[in-house]
Amino acid sequence: MKIDSNLTIPQPPEALSQAGLQFDVATEEDFDEIMAMSQHIYGGLDYLPTRYISWLQETNRTVIVARKQGKVIALESVCVIDDGETMLVEGLRVAPEERGKGVAGVLLRFCSELVKSKYPDVKVSRLTRDDQLRPKDFQKYRIITKQGILLVRFRAEDLKLRLSDITLHDSIYPSLSTSSSSPPPVRLDHESIHQLYLRSDLMKGLLPNATVIQDWQPFKLLPSNFTILLKKDIDWMVNDVSSPTVASLCTFPFKVPIGDNWYYLNIDMYGKDLNLVKQQFLSHLECHTATLKGHVMCQMFLDPALWKPMADFCHSALNVELVKEYTEQCVVESDAV
Ligand SMILES: CC(C)(COP(=O)(O)OP(=O)(O)OC[C@H]1O[C@@H](n2cnc3c(N)ncnc32)[C@H](O)[C@@H]1OP(=O)(O)O)[C@@H](O)C(=O)NCCC(=O)NCCS
Numbered sequence: 061m062k063i064d065s066n067l068t069i070p071q072p073p074e075a076l077s078q079a080g081l082q083f084d085v086a087t088e089e090d091f092d093e094i095m096a097m098s099q100h101i102y103g104g105l106d107y108l109p110t111r112y113i114s115w116l117q118e119t120n121r122t123v124i125v126a127r128k129q130g131k132v133i134a135l136e137s138v139c140v141i142d143d144g145e146t147m148l149v150e151g152l153r154v155a156p157e158e159r160g161k162g163v164a165g166v167l168l169r170f171c172s173e174l175v176k177s178k179y180p181d182v183k184v185s186r187l188t189r190d191d192q193l194r195p196k197d198f199q200k201y202r203i204i205t206k207q208g209i210l211l212v213r214f215r216a217e218d219l220k221l222r223l224s225d226i227t228l229h230d231s232i233y234p235s236l237s238t239s240s241s242s243p244p245p246v247r248l249d250h251e252s253i254h255q256l257y258l259r260s261d262l263m264k265g266l267l268p269n270a271t272v273i274q275d276w277q278p279f280k281l282l283p284s285n286f287t288i289l290l291k292k293d294i295d296w297m298v299n300d301v302s303s304p305t306v307a308s309l310c311t312f313p314f315k316v317p318i319g320d321n322w323y324y325l326n327i328d329m330y331g332k333d334l335n336l337v338k339q340q341f342l343s344h345l346e347c348h349t350a351t352l353k354g355h356v357m358c359q360m361f362l363d364p365a366l367w368k369p370m371a372d373f374c375h376s377a378l379n380v381e382l383v384k385e386y387t388e389q390c391v392v393e394s395d396a397v
Pocket residue numbers: 101102151152153154155158159160161162163164165166187188189190191197
């Protein structure tokens with residue numbers, strides 16, 4: 061099935077056709093080949109298996125595969141956001157045996173040209189990386205914002221018991237208890253999200269560079285972006301609707317290919333108050349472990365200064381396993397020339 065019959069794929073540059081590369085709009089039939097070349101990507105936390113089919117339906121997204129001798133060897137997706145001014149590059153991957161030969165660079169440039177021809181208002185290209193940027197990357201990109209990445213894993217059933225212990229023992233974690241001076245976090249409905257994020261300036265100072273990053277996707281505070289965001293299953297929380305100092309967005313758990321019965325929870329946390337961050341983190345965990353059974357990889361993106369105290373808290377108070385040391389999520393931007 062062709063997802064976008066209006067999209068004309070231009071002929072590849074001469075060098076590429078000589079190298080035998082061909083570009084096509086991705087289809088449902090490509091799924092198995094894409095999964096086959098994606099094994100072990102993102103340490104087993106690849107979101108693409110659950111997102112691929114819905115990506116193909118999104119009207120503002122272009123998904124391109126590169127083939128060599130008929131076989132899929134690379135994929136890139138570009139989503140146009142920010143009122144049509146930003147192309148967001150996602151899902152980039154090259155088959156292991158083809159890496160290091162320049163395929164990603166060629167695919168990035170090809171997709172950029174293609175998307176610009178279809179969306180002439182696009183001014184910048186953005187992407188989110190978690191690898192070490194090289195000096196060359198700093199010449200190519202501007203850094204929009206950085207968040208620390210805290211990755212922990214646990215069994216949902218164990219954590220549920222641990223969380224009920226914590227709420228029972230107010231004396232051990234007074235700052236987290238319901239009887240403490242800070243009121244419990246507030247879950248936001250669509251109306252309050254609009255009010256806080258779009259109709260007031262309250263979130264601007266709290267969000268890094270006035271950008272909401274939700275599950276790796278950076279969005280400016282624009283109504284068109286909130287139409288996209290509000291279609292997703294997300295828990296939106298703040299500590300206080302009239303004067304928020306901590307805000308968070310948590311995905312609903314979704315399956316990842318690390319193993320059978322493994323789920324992924326992604327929490328984007330904004331704010332610098334450690335106790336409020338702990339409180340909101342626990343509240344998201346409580347909500348999602350109530351009925352969940354199985355293993356969970358929970359990735360929280362937070363202010364870099366909070367990484368260490370939150371890692372200590374996860375280890376000592378929650379007994380959960382830290383999967384990796386400090387890494388960073390970095391949103392970068394370049395001109396779409
Ligand atoms: C990262 C990956 C796509 C690079 O593929 P590759 O074909 O070996 O890369 P190339 O030989 O073309 O060389 C690197 C080029 O890709 C770009 N690149 C490398 N890593 C990148 C990344 N994580 N995101 C975006 N671009 C990246 C480099 O900037 C460079 O571009 P340039 O030609 O303009 O300098 C490949 O190693 C891969 O599939 N890794 C596993 C999946 C993954 O980590 N994807 C990154 C998503 S954030």
